[in-house]
């Protein structure tokens with residue numbers, strides 16, 4: 555029997571993804587939790603307080619750093635999802651009602 559389309563496992567922590575709309579697609583096409591990706595980027599880029607990792611849309615994350623004036627500025631931009639996998643995920647979400 556085929557696996558159900560809705561059964562997705564996080565590529566980073568191995569737990570099921572409850573909401574596919576909160577998932578991030580990995581460069582290899584698998585999916586992972588939004589929070590797991592933030593944590594991964596944090597470690598990978600050695601992001602420490604008060605710097606933060608934010609999602610800035612279209613599969614991109616940014617490492618933000620707090621300046622002396624208290625404003626956050628973007629220190630690094632990370633293209634995490636390839637545009638192809640991002641589009642295929644959106645397509646998957648769009649077709650889930652069938």
Ligand SMILES: [Zn+2]
Pocket residue numbers: 564565566567568569586587590
């Ligand atoms: Zn996870």
